[in-house]
Amino acid sequence: MKTPAPLQPIPSDSAGIVLEARNVVKRYGHMTALDGVDFELRAGEILAVVGDNGAGKSTLIKALTGAVHPDGGEILLDGEPVHFKGPLDARHRGIETVYQDLAVAPALDIASNLFLGRELRRPGIMGSVFRRLDKKRMRQEAERSMAELKFRLPSITNAVEALSGGQRQGVAVARAALFARKLVIMDEPTAALGVRETGQVLELIRAIRDRGLPVVLISHNMPNVFELADRIHIMRLGRRAAVVSPKTHSMGDVVAIMTGATRVEEARDPGV
Amino acid sequence: MTTIKLLKSASFGLAACAVSFAFTGQASAEDVIVGLVTKTEVNPFFVKMRQAAEAQAKEKGAKLIARAGKFDGDNEGQVAAIEDLISAGAKGILLTPNNSSGMLNIIKKARDAGVLVIALDTATDPADAVDATFATDNFEAGVQQGAYARKALGDKTPIVAMLDGTPGGTVDTFRHDGYLKGFGIAEGDPAIAGAAITNGAQDKGQIGMENLLSKNGDINAVYTINEPAAAGAYAALKSFGKEADVMLTSIDGGCAGVRDVKDGKIAATVMQFPYKMAAMGVDAVVEYAATGKKPSGFVNTGSFLITDKPVDGIESKDTAWGLKNCWGD
Amino acid sequence: MSAVPVSPPEKTSGVMAKIIGVPSAGPLLVLLAFGLIFAITNPRFLATHNLSIILQQTVIIGTLAIGQTLVILTAGIDLAVGAICVLGTIIAGKLVTSGYDPALSMAFSVLVCTAAGFAAGGLISGLRLPPFIVTLGILGILTAALRLISAGGAFPVRDEFLGWTGNTLRLGGFIVTYGVLLMFVLYALVWYLLNETKWGRHVYAIGNSPEAARLVGIPVRRHLLSVYLLAGFIYGIGAWLALGRIPNADPNALQTANLDSITAVVIGGTSLFGGRGGLIGTLIGALIVGVLRNGLTLAGIDPLWQDLVTGILVIVAVALDQLSRRKG
Ligand SMILES: Nc1ncnc2c1ncn2[C@@H]1O[C@H](COP(=O)(O)OP(=O)(O)OP(=O)(O)O)[C@@H](O)[C@H]1O
Ligand SMILES: [Mg+2]
Numbered sequence: 031m032k033t034p035a036p037l038q039p040i041p042s043d044s045a046g047i048v049l050e051a052r053n054v055v056k057r058y059g060h061m062t063a064l065d066g067v068d069f070e071l072r073a074g075e076i077l078a079v080v081g082d083n084g085a086g087k088s089t090l091i092k093a094l095t096g097a098v099h100p101d102g103g104e105i106l107l108d109g110e111p112v113h114f115k116g117p118l119d120a121r122h123r124g125i126e127t128v129y130q131d132l133a134v135a136p137a138l139d140i141a142s143n144l145f146l147g148r149e150l151r152r153p154g155i156m157g158s159v160f161r162r163l164d165k166k167r168m169r170q171e172a173e174r175s176m177a178e179l180k181f182r183l184p185s186i187t188n189a190v191e192a193l194s195g196g197q198r199q200g201v202a203v204a205r206a207a208l209f210a211r212k213l214v215i216m217d218e219p220t221a222a223l224g225v226r227e228t229g230q231v232l233e234l235i236r237a238i239r240d241r242g243l244p245v246v247l248i249s250h251n252m253p254n255v256f257e258l259a260d261r262i263h264i265m266r267l268g269r270r271a272a273v274v275s276p277k278t279h280s281m282g283d284v285v286a287i288m289t290g291a292t293r294v295e296e297a298r299d300p301g302v
Numbered sequence: 303m304t305t306i307k308l309l310k311s312a313s314f315g316l317a318a319c320a321v322s323f324a325f326t327g328q329a330s331a332e333d334v335i336v337g338l339v340t341k342t343e344v345n346p347f348f349v350k351m352r353q354a355a356e357a358q359a360k361e362k363g364a365k366l367i368a369r370a371g372k373f374d375g376d377n378e379g380q381v382a383a384i385e386d387l388i389s390a391g392a393k394g395i396l397l398t399p400n401n402s403s404g405m406l407n408i409i410k411k412a413r414d415a416g417v418l419v420i421a422l423d424t425a426t427d428p429a430d431a432v433d434a435t436f437a438t439d440n441f442e443a444g445v446q447q448g449a450y451a452r453k454a455l456g457d458k459t460p461i462v463a464m465l466d467g468t469p470g471g472t473v474d475t476f477r478h479d480g481y482l483k484g485f486g487i488a489e490g491d492p493a494i495a496g497a498a499i500t501n502g503a504q505d506k507g508q509i510g511m512e513n514l515l516s517k518n519g520d521i522n523a524v525y526t527i528n529e530p531a532a533a534g535a536y537a538a539l540k541s542f543g544k545e546a547d548v549m550l551t552s553i554d555g556g557c558a559g560v561r562d563v564k565d566g567k568i569a570a571t572v573m574q575f576p577y578k579m580a581a582m583g584v585d586a587v588v589e590y591a592a593t594g595k596k597p598s599g600f601v602n603t604g605s606f607l608i609t610d611k612p613v614d615g616i617e618s619k620d621t622a623w624g625l626k627n628c629w630g631d
Numbered sequence: 632m633s634a635v636p637v638s639p640p641e642k643t644s645g646v647m648a649k650i651i652g653v654p655s656a657g658p659l660l661v662l663l664a665f666g667l668i669f670a671i672t673n674p675r676f677l678a679t680h681n682l683s684i685i686l687q688q689t690v691i692i693g694t695l696a697i698g699q700t701l702v703i704l705t706a707g708i709d710l711a712v713g714a715i716c717v718l719g720t721i722i723a724g725k726l727v728t729s730g731y732d733p734a735l736s737m738a739f740s741v742l743v744c745t746a747a748g749f750a751a752g753g754l755i756s757g758l759r760l761p762p763f764i765v766t767l768g769i770l771g772i773l774t775a776a777l778r779l780i781s782a783g784g785a786f787p788v789r790d791e792f793l794g795w796t797g798n799t800l801r802l803g804g805f806i807v808t809y810g811v812l813l814m815f816v817l818y819a820l821v822w823y824l825l826n827e828t829k830w831g832r833h834v835y836a837i838g839n840s841p842e843a844a845r846l847v848g849i850p851v852r853r854h855l856l857s858v859y860l861l862a863g864f865i866y867g868i869g870a871w872l873a874l875g876r877i878p879n880a881d882p883n884a885l886q887t888a889n890l891d892s893i894t895a896v897v898i899g900g901t902s903l904f905g906g907r908g909g910l911i912g913t914l915i916g917a918l919i920v921g922v923l924r925n926g927l928t929l930a931g932i933d934p935l936w937q938d939l940v941t942g943i944l945v946i947v948a949v950a951l952d953q954l955s956r957r958k959g
Contacts, residue, residue: 135839375883
């Protein structure tokens with residue numbers, strides 16, 4: 031193995047930063063899951079978050095989306111400090127999350143799942159007084175967004191349980207894409223998928239980015255990360271070890287940083 | 303998918319099969335249909351009633367359709383049964399009402415439709431809601447039990463325990479009051495050591511007796527609503543070592559109860575005759591179908607004291623006779 | 632930027648396919664088959680008088696089964712249906728016998744039933760206790776309370792208003808009771824809620840996966856509470872219907888209503904695991920049970936065959952559900 035080239039953090043360009051975290055701390059009892067982590071997501075990019083098991087990736091995502099409350103530090107959305115009380119708060123601000131366990135209702139059809147919790151009502155008195163769902167419009171919207179994402183499904187009225195694993199993942203990703211106004215976060219969306227199905231989901235992630243939404247992608251799959259990501263955020267021991275570009279760094283470099291074989295100067299905190 | 307379809311059609315076939323198989327006992331159109339609606343299906347008293355009704359109907363060339371509630375208190379089940387029987391074209395319906403007032407509307411409907419309605423075993427409230435009532439005079443049966451107990455006690459000072467059925471029931475009240483009358487005491491008499499609710503069940507009879515014995519160990523006479531309650535009481539008395547000192551009596555005439563009398567566990571029981579009620583009921587319906595003549599009023603189907611230890615001045619039959627005429631097994 | 636831009640309308644896809652795919656088609660076929668067998672064996676079966684009798688006999692269990700369906704759709708179970716309904720009859724009966732206004736008495740007793748549903752829902756959603764245990768407990772408590780309130784015995788309830796649901800009217804040669812109409816109205820309303828509103832969607836979602844429902848932002852606990860509350864209200868209406876059938880308040884009545892209503896729900900194709908099935912199936916399920924009992928009696932057949940056939944249907948329905956779920 032050749033000696034890695036000197037690793038330089040990518041300078042952050044403070045214009046166009048959508049979501050940012052500064053010095054965020056999260057402790058579970060004596061365990062410090064996040065130890066002053068920084069994070070930034072730029073407009074229009076796919077940012078991969080990688081790191082060993084227990085490095086703090088999921089905790090970071092939860093802190094960003096209000097699923098846990100940080101013990102210190104601050105989070106900024108479009109440069110403005112935010113304090114999310116729960117995942118619903120983050121969703122109201124246009125942040126969509128694809129959870130690892132997908133959060134779909136298997137017996138309901140695809141359209142119902144896409145609109146779950148955000149069903150559309152009919153216009154006029156039928157909607158306001160009789161609370162009647164606008165099933166037709168939800169189906170149309172579902173079909174349209176699937177088409178826009180170039181995601182092929184048997185029929186929008188199929189129950190989700192009748193779909194393959196990749197197709198289900200597609201539904202969860204499409205739901206995020208349909209409602210996200212700011213950004214989409216995905217926690218290991220290709221875990222346990224076959225090669226072909228993984229390919230489908232990766233296509234979806236690209237399609238979301240092409241719609242202009244930045245994406246945060248947590249993954250252990252290095253080839254996927256290198257195929258998709260514009261930048262790679264590397265977590266180690268509750269901190270950001272480095273942010274690198276797949277164009278300038280190899281998988282070996284990233285693994286070396288992840289495992290602590292190579293140490294990097296932090297952009298924001300050169301003291302480490 | 304195919305498995306499911308297969309199973310669907312299979313289940314369908316199975317259920318249909320069961321139904322069509324069941325049809326092999328269907329009535330021919332000319333038969334007089336007699337409906338019998340008992341409280342439950344499992345109680346041996348009603349089993350006997352049903353068997354007797356079936357036998358009698360066969361003899362008279364009538365068709366019996368027997369139905370029952372699912373549990374004590376299943377008024378809805380009995381109402382539905384009567385409705386179905388009216389639809390089926392029954393000429394008369396023999397009913398042991400679960401609740402003496404719950405059936406009034408449907409009884410009226412049946413009678414308005416020209417169906418003869420006879421209450422068996424349990425009267426309705428008011429009693430003239432039905433055409434006639436064929437039943438044991440439960441008050442009289444209670445008197446027989448009480449009178450025997452008092453006589454058999456001799457000159458001991460009586461201390462009585464009352465093991466009642468379900469409070470509020472008419473049968474319960476009649477038997478209870480009859481016992482006191484026969485015993486020669488009034489409600490509230492200091493001779494009454496206490497009462498317990500048994501619902502006519504053996505386990506509750508035992509618990510009730512145990513509690514009453516803990517309260518007063520000198521109890522020497524026990525009234526029981528029926529023989530299962532008496533069997534429970536006997537178990538309790540035995541565990542207290544008092545089975546020989548207590549005058550335990552009962553009502554019903556079930557074969558198990560008569561055997562308990564024979565074995566000396568129960569001193570005496572008052573037998574009633576469910577098969578008589580049923581047979582008389584079927585006869586009345588057949589007669590009504592033929593002549594339009596309706597029975598009316600209360601018809602006592604009788605009751606007999608069964609004991610192997612007769613006392614002077616009280617008419618009784620021995621257990622040999624009892625075992626020949628008892629019901630259940 | 633709007634989350635849901637408008638797009639051109641699509642053409643509706645195969646109506647026929649939809650009908651075949653309807654989940655209650657199976658139970659409907661069973662119902663029609665039994666109807667056919669009984670009609671052949673005894674022509675009296677199809678008499679309008681007899682058909683309307685069957686409807687009237689379905690009123691109590693059919694109505695209680697609406698609430699039971701809602702609860703089972705959330706993957707719960709309600710063992711207290713009958714007890715809550717009987718509570719309603721006894722409270723209304725007691726109040727009216729003590730001279731209170733009948734309409735107010737009935738309204739109050741429906742309120743008490745709703746409160747009983749609220750209590751069950753509160754314990755289930757608030758303390759996260761299993762519905763089976765909570766409703767079993769409520770069944771026990773109510774059984775004791777009912778005996779106390781009514782002093783052990785049944786009593787007649789002779790009141791025009793309380794008995795109103797038993798009054799009949801003629802609908803084109805068909806005699807129905809107001810109770811039957813009320814039951815159909817309840818079915819229509821709750822069907823609408825389940826199928827055409829967000830509330831109903833969320834009932835299904837919770838039954839499918841409570842965790843998924845929570846993650847998409849459905850207030851799961853509050854929603855469960857509303858389900859049990861509505862169920863309690865329906866049981867209260869059931870009490871009114873029961874008084875119309877039998878003008879008698881009996882603490883011993885409806886002891887098997889819990890199992891009977893669950894039977895109707897299951898035969899109707901609703902999954903005991905929650906999230907699958909629907910109300911039309913339940914109505915058909917309740918009718919199947921009623922048709923079986925009536926038809927067998929008309930044919931002069933021992934009613935034990937009814938239990939046998941019902942038992943077969945229940946097992947088959949559950950087996951079908953298991954199979955379809957395993958496939959998924
Ligand atoms: N709810 C919790 N309670 C206690 N400790 C927790 C909790 N959640 C996470 N942790 C701890 O915090 C640390 C970071 O966990 P986190 O789930 O963020 O890691 P991760 O990078 O997502 O790992 P993986 O790749 O395995 O998903 C771990 O040591 C973990 O044990
Ligand atoms: Mg994780």
